[in-house]
Amino acid sequence: MTLRLYDTATRSVRPLAPLQAGQVGVYVCGPTVQAPPHVGHLRSAVALDVLHRWLLASGFMVTFVRNVTDVDDKILHDAAHTAEPWWALATRTTRAFHRAYDAVQVLPPTGEPRVTGSIASITALIERIISRGHAYASGGDVYLAVRTAPGYGQLSGQDPDQLRASDKAVAHGHTGTKRDPLDFALWKAAKPGEPSWSSPWGPGRPGWHIECSAMAVDHLGESFDIHAGGIDLVFPHHENEVAQSRAAGHGFAQHWLHHGLVTVAGGAEKMSKSLGNGTLVDDVLTEVRPQVLRYVLGAGHYRSPLEWSPAAVADGEAAYGRIETFVRNATDAVGDQPVDEALAKASWEEFAAALDDDLSVPQALAAVHSAVRVGNALLAAGEPPALAATLSVVRRMLTVLALDPVGQWPSAAGGDLRGVVDTLVALAVEARADARAAKDWVRADALRDRLTAAGIVLEDIVVDGVAGVRWRLAGHDR
């Protein structure tokens, strides 16, 4: 079984065919660090993290590059309205993105280039494009001559003759020195008060698209395997990247992977910092556990739109809670088993086949849930060897999705207070056991009710024929 992925360029699912056997290079259009991340940004990171982790789990050596766009119109615009320098805003926001990624266990990229650190590569690339006759300098700006780019519009399915310069571009005066309204800026002449870098065309800064072409080639070579990003970037961003990279004579990306967006308010519109309706990650994390957030953002198919709502969070909490409960109960029964790759082969193969089929996480989770159901039955039947095998494969599957409840997530239960609480609960449990032994149900239930009111749930269980009691925290601190 080999990994098959949807390719936007061909509008079909096709096998991933690495340029070099055993190695995969991935370039991801990372955030423009203008404002703190919302859950839409995180959905992007989680979806592509599944790709990253599945490539690693499949045995590939992965070079995963995700850039940071740390200088652009919006950053400059926002900074201009405060006392904060643009670079301070970009740095502060970059840290916020890193915190958000870390919170939901997104693997760090192999490389994380910044635009401001890539200016030399960018100007060199622009010079190369000019020398090949596909770009021209004009009044301190440099534009790509779109009409000279063969196949322009192929990636996004746009017909150049149908495209027309938008009113927005006209309003911004971006058509002023262009030869053709479709041409887009590779280099923008400095305006008063804006940061600039020296170049053969005078002081200025990169246009929007050129930085990705330059950074991708810097880190992955002139041709590389996968270029990924949000579906909203297909046009113009990725279309323009292809155009300028091919104009430079580069093969560029072999496979284009785009994920769907997060919507709010009944799917009415995507989240966007431009619209100001983003749900900020920091705010969400005050109410939603990070592992549940990861589950909610990662549970759907990466290409489907994802609706963000309280109901979606509640669904995720319930579904993930079921998995957590199984792992906790099974671990109590058989101990913290190391993952045994030879066991529970069928579940793993079902899981792997799902991810190989265009990263079908929904089907992969169905395999997880099926295994959990089998495991719960084994738990009830008291069959430790088979249970250990099932627990092992469940945790192995969850590890690929970064959703193993054990170990990798911070405990919300208060860390070092856990032992103290355990002792205090044990006191109450003993008192209740005495009451139950005396069939004093009123007193037994009163004791349990007081614990319930404190957020502690008791579960009467039977282990190897012996009655016992286990406790857990309710709700968020499960």
Next chain:
RNA sequence: GGCCGGGUGGCCGAGUGGUUUAGGCAAGGGCCUGCAAAGCCCUGUACGCGGGUUCGAUUCCCGCCCCGGCCUCCA
């Protein structure tokens, strides 16, 4: 207006030219339990509308309706 993607049972969300038609949540019934909690079992027959192709379509084709994305600086 142009280009994409989508409309699946109470909800979320996979999938498929027919046959045993994911998974989760919610609902009803049962088992277990002193009562709970956790768990297990059973039940529910869905594919926007209208045509067409076919022995047979939710799945393919055409048209329509509705929703979402993009059309130069959004992941």
